[in-house]
Amino acid sequence: DWTMAAYRAEAIDKIRAQVGDGKVICGLSGGVDSSVAAVLIHEAIGDQLTCVYVDHGLMRLNESEEVVGLFRDHYNIPLVHVDASDLFLGELAGVSDPEQKRKTIGRLFIDVFEAEAKKIGGADYLAQGTLYPDVIESVSPTGGPSHTIKSHHNVGGLPERMNMKLVEPLRDLFKDEVRVLGRELGLPEAFVGRHPFPGPGLAIRIPGEITREKADTLRKADAIYIEEIKAAGLYDEIWQAFSVLLPVNTVGVMGDVRTYEAVLALRAVTSTDGMTADYYPYDHAFLGRVATRIINEVKGVNRVVYDVTSKPPGTIEWE
Numbered sequence: 001d002w003t004m005a006a007y008r009a010e011a012i013d014k015i016r017a018q019v020g021d022g023k024v025i026c027g028l029s030g031g032v033d034s035s036v037a038a039v040l041i042h043e044a045i046g047d048q049l050t051c052v053y054v055d056h057g058l059m060r061l062n063e064s065e066e067v068v069g070l071f072r073d074h075y076n077i078p079l080v081h082v083d084a085s086d087l088f089l090g091e092l093a094g095v096s097d098p099e100q101k102r103k104t105i106g107r108l109f110i111d112v113f114e115a116e117a118k119k120i121g122g123a124d125y126l127a128q129g130t131l132y133p134d135v136i137e138s139v140s141p142t143g144g145p146s147h148t149i150k151s152h153h154n155v156g157g158l159p160e161r162m163n164m165k166l167v168e169p170l171r172d173l174f175k176d177e178v179r180v181l182g183r184e185l186g187l188p189e190a191f192v193g194r195h196p197f198p199g200p201g202l203a204i205r206i207p208g209e210i211t212r213e214k215a216d217t218l219r220k221a222d223a224i225y226i227e228e229i230k231a232a233g234l235y236d237e238i239w240q241a242f243s244v245l246l247p248v249n250t251v252g253v254m255g256d257v258r259t260y261e262a263v264l265a266l267r268a269v270t271s272t273d274g275m276t277a278d279y280y281p282y283d284h285a286f287l288g289r290v291a292t293r294i295i296n297e298v299k300g301v302n303r304v305v306y307d308v309t310s311k312p313p314g315t316i317e318w319e
């Protein structure tokens with residue numbers, strides 16, 4: 001792709017000019033954006049970049065192995081894997097307000113990055129995979145501090161104490177452009193085509209209080225849902241699909257035993273940039289198949305519902 005090849009070269013020049021011989025750390029989230037940002041920055045400045053993958057205990061099933069494997073084995077980019085799940089889940093205990101969850105997670109991410117930066121003798125820059133829609137959704141129409149709809153934690157708000165400047169090489173791009181750039185950089189198709197995954201991870205897909213047990217239940221159910229989407233050949237038609245574990249128990253019957261377990265909501269939307277979205281019109285047989293598998297295979301879920309809300313008036317995530 002002509003345009004992206006030019007963008008890539010220009011972005012690399014810009015990164016070099018900005019960073020000089022400084023050190024950069026980049027948080028990898030498992031998503032496409034941070035991965036593309038990391039590969040681009042690595043191409044620009046090589047070993048001046050250290051990537052940090054923080055497992056906050058709210059990642060998808062097998063996510064850590066996939067991300068760490070891709071970067072260590074495929075790219076040879078220096079990568080620190082931090083298992084911070086006890087820290088994050090501990091601090092999130094008892095927190096149920098969505099914005100409070102985001103703030104807590106954002107603060108802990110910064111604590112962890114700071115600690116990792118110290119270990120490598122200090123870093124001058126923090127790299128982030130911020131996209132254009134993140135920038136505009138976080139800024140009011142007048143450009144001032146906004147009544148944000150959601151505080152996307154990867155935009156702005158870096159505490160003063162952090163003393164690191166930001167490197168954001170994707171700030172001008174929309175998601176589909178980031179994918180083109182990712183392909184241009186040689187990222188594997190399976191990675192480039194992945195559905196977006198929010199920084200706060202499963203925290204915002206567990207309305208109410210978060211526990212490790214709920215996160216485990218949600219991970220299992222969501223893996224089945226995504227597996228069925230792929231098996232049906234629908235994954236690439238859908239912008240984003242995921243499950244939400246509701247803080248509601250309902251009565252069910254399994255064999256001749258009464259159950260009282262959680263409801264799981266399935267979400268799937270089509271979109272081009274995440275700013276607006278339509279719910280995906282699955283056929284009922286597909287939904288029935290997914291529901292049956294989840295209820296049979298996942299302990300703790302005895303009812304499955306499908307969300308038919310578009311954006312607006314809904315948002316894509318439930319929190």
Ligand code: XMP
Binds near residue numbers: 152240317318
């Ligand atoms: P909403 O729910 O606002 O989501 O319609 C639009 C897109 O943004 C993602 N999202 C987030 N990404 N931190 C992120 O990095 C967040 O706090 C966050 N909240 C929503 C969401 O998954 C969707 O792709």
